[in-house]
Amino acid sequence: MRFHFFPAPAEGETIYSGFCRCAERSGLPQGHIVSALTGQRHMYSLYGSLPGYLKTLASSLPAGHPWTNLEHSIRLHTAMPYYTYFDSPMRRNEAVQALANNDFSQAVGMALGLTQYRCGAAPKHPRFCIECNREDEAALGFSYFRREHQLPAVVMCWNHGCVLSHGCRICGPYPIPKRGLSMPDRCFCADEQSPLHVVENLPGDLAILKWLACESAFMVSADGTRCSCVRAALRRQAMNHGLCRGSHPVYSDIATALEKRFGVNILNWLGYPAWTNGRPSAWIRGLLHSVEERRKPTIVFLLFVGLFNSSVGAFEASSTDESEKSRLCGNTIGVPKWRANLPRLLAIHSFGLATVAHQIGVSKYIVAAEARRQGTRVPLSIRAATRLGQEKLESIRSDLRAGLPKKEVQKKHRASEWDIRLIELDMPRIGDARESAAAKKTLDAHRQRVLDMIASGPSTSRSKLAETSPGIYRYMLAHDTEWFEETLPPRQREWMANMPRLPGMDSVQPSSDWRTELPQLFATYSFGLAAVAFRIGVSQERVAAEARRQGIRVPLSIRAATRLGQEKLESIRSDLCAGLPKKEVEKKHRAGQWTIRLIELDTPGIGDARKSVAAKRMRDAHRQRVLDMKTTDPNASRVTLMEASSATYQYMLEQDREWFEKTVPQRRRGAGPGKRARRLDRGQLDSVLAEKVRDIISELKSTAHRRKRITKFGVLRRAGGLAKYMNAPTEFPATKALLTEHAESKTDYLVRKIRWAVAEMATHGQAISTTGLRRKAGISASLLREYKQLVLETAQELAANVDPRSFFAQDT
């Protein structure tokens, strides 16, 4: 059933404030209002960092109230826009939906990383500005809690610059006990309230605190950043501010700059010191270094934004200028989409390949290759055209059109590969023309070789061609089969002609299952590669490759073995086993590639053995180069190696990383020697927390303090270390011991209360009566009856008078 009324929210009014005004206006008890509107009685959930039970609230409010629209209430009346300001629009929406669909906002807060805010994601007590109150009273007729004042690290009013308050000096901080939902500036005091300031002494420069308040207010009122990648923008800004070496941020410089900008005191007060143990703090490194989209507290982003910009607005303006170009039709271009949008991206960036590559985050070679693939024309830049000269350009183009190989063109014109690539991109068809001309030239050359061979010996066969010029043979089979068939038809052997063939074999393509039947086929045809290949209808090379892949041993034919001779065979085998490159083996023994292949098939393990030996040899060679470099220069770093021998560096990273890490360990900039210290000094935290806990316990146990039960959670919450402790209780042994020692059960608490009340009454000379003791201790008479003996003992101990009319004086 809907509630009969609820005040219309003012601009930026918090959900909690709406409840306060409702309670103030109606005079109804807070428990009644809270339970009627949220279905539960706990007020705490309303003024937390993110209010809970919004869904239930929306269904309980009167029809037409703006808060019945959950998205409206979350975006305009909670601090959600602040917490998600630097998130992508999609993540912002997800967070809003999560809060809208979840009564328990704590889970949503955890997901948003609110527990990571070292300065607290939200104040413990609702805050207000006295000046704002006055203005609101004058303009609206009432005052209210504004969300701009409830943000992390905000202790000043962004508008008036005065320190915020969170209660009354006499009545205590909001919510005032036994008053519950109070409007700001209202309490039990009959006269004007004396506000209780959030901080007595400002932690640092007033201007900085006001800047934080202003920017926080800006963020909570805005829709979120327009920058597509905040971290990238911040990195760029760091580069522009000279806080990077190359593209690497110099964290020590950034830490110094942060201290200079915000001051040591404020950073320490926020819980984000610039330096930890003499090194730049982890949060600084974490923000710029991190590539993944892991959430970081908004305050951390804000500090960085403040370091490079005068305001968040200025950051938005500058980052938008940069990122605007990377937006198309209102959509940010993501990395996966850049290929589809390349022509437009090139057009936006005036066909600057390097700029586009930088925007996308890939190399310019990849962009150039993609542009060539898509046939997109990239005009030659004026600079490049001037450098090369018109005459040279034309000459290169004509050579390329003529099909001259690129290498030759480069040599001939003393032009780089990139220049040639640029010229090709400038005239997209030139590459194709060059390729077709080159292909034609190659084709003619190969045909001429074949014709020459036929002319030299009319009995020339294909096998002879394959042995003498395997390259030409392969080329002919692959590219010019028709002409090859006509010019040099294959000679069928007698056994082949008589060989049974599968039905329809001539017309049908080789079936894919021949691979599975290969061992049987080999067995059937006595390991004759040519016979098997003919039987299947594929080339011998393919059959040989498949046999090698399957590890089938194909014994060397007697003919081949006789031709090579046993000695030569052994020698070849030993060379292969030694890992000698095939080319060298071929040269050394004047053996063809096919012969080597046949020997490998005859000895199946020899190929792998050769490969492993070759790999080992290559590894040793690279290692040796690294060691040589270390010998030459003991201070040589990885960068030195990369510059001196990029191939070795690459090989080491990809193939031999472990050894490389050991031999040339990675050096971190700014990092001192030794192991990285732990981010949190748990021991110190424990001692600090234990000290606080001890103070609180002694305060709670003091006679001056109102009786309150000492519980683990209560004490930790007061000490402000509940979250830290609960995250890792074992890391806080001292605190744990203290809590275990002093935490009270209900009975202990009752006993303590009764003893205290009796002592108080005895001190004031009052007789111990049931009513008096009940009132003093705040315990019901029925409970007191259960503790009669305790009361009597305590009274006797303190020599207090027991009222003879009271229950305690009676014998029953």
Next chain:
Amino acid sequence: MRAGRRLQLLVICGGRQVAEWIDNSPVYHDYPIEEFRDNPLIACLKLPPKDFEEASLRLFRFPKFKESERDLDSTFRALLPARLTQFFVANRHHVEIFRHVQRQILGGYSVRNPMTQDGQQLLHNAGTPGSRIGPVNPSKISFVTGLSGQGKSALMRAIMPAVGPAVIQHSNFREKTFTETQILYLMRNVPDQCGPKALAKVFGDHADEMLQKNLYGRMFSDRSMTRTDYVSTLRKIVANHHVGVLILDEFQNLSLAGTVGQQELIALLVNIRDELGVPIILVGTYKAADVLAGNACTARRLVEGGFHELKRPMSAEDEDWRVFCEIAWNYQWVRNPMDLSEDILAVLYECSQGITGIMLTVFIAAQIEAIDSGEEKVDADLLRKVYCRRFEPLHNIIDALRRNEQAFLNRYDDLYMKAFSQLKEDQLLGRVDVIKNQMTRAHENQLGIDLLTDRGKRIPSRPDKMAGELAANVLSASTALPDVLTSSLVRRVVER
């Protein structure tokens, strides 16, 4: 709220349970006056009547009547004259009071516009003692008095629906959010143990009844609450629900309280009027006026908004009286209705001395007598006969009124109550009284005025057992009905 009564009070409307007196889709009117413009509390009320005719038409309450009903059997017709108990005809004085009350309500709302800063300030500070509405406060306390039976309460019940619905649930006013519930009037009798605390509780409970929620009743049941808390809560209820007017009926009950109690209650009313700008209407007999006579200052404050005396017509020639009788005379369910003659007019005045309540009761009784006896006509003789035979307890009062004896009239209230309690002993008049009470209560339920009776009785939706007995008696005397119908009716009455 008790479930039994709630079921009685609710009607199913469009799939939702909405009480008859609640308007949850108000229509906002445009007022041409600047002070009233952009004020949702005023815009949702009915526009003031243009002329006397429209005003009186709004106040008129005519019972149902069809000439074809005269053809019904006497068994049924005997039940119909009781409809006249809800008969109300407004005269010039009534219209004047109506206009005055409406002006008071509109004036009170004009300074409490929740769309303005002042209005919001009042809403949020209502519970704070000493907080005041702006410097100009047009709200006043008015006093409506007259003899018992003269129609003071009936007038108030006629005026309130003529101003607007009892409870208005706003949600949106001219594209602005306005999720408030407005209670136009809170009308209660002054409690017998009158004092600020009792009055606050009575109004708090009544607000709950009007809103159909258990909000404030729970607070008033908290025994730890002090008098200050009660009063503070009442102030908040009045301000928070934008109460248009507080009506305190039976103000003469104030005499039951001691001097201190009287003074406290009056001070509370004056404070509410001053600080919250709510007009207050006190309704009571001359005895209530006598209570105030002792303190001139208090009396002045309680009547500064107007002292409206509903005077009885001093002769049968009085124009208002003639109009009233002419209209009422049309409601005859006898087979042979007679035209209103000077003789009848004189007899009616003679029998009632211009007290409309008595006149209607005599007229009803005469009609029933005529139907029962089979004479089927009401003439001067029958009226006189019925008055002499059935209204004997009233004779002394009527005689005193006729002689205008001041000493006797000072005791009029007491005598009137006593006489009417004696009249109930008469079989026929007792039944008429029962039916009258039922119809009055049903009407008050519609208006949201009397939802919780003093005796906490369930409000029957149809005549109760006693009415059934009346029907049985009538049936037993009738020979005109067919046997089948008679037996079926008797069976139903017996079952009930």
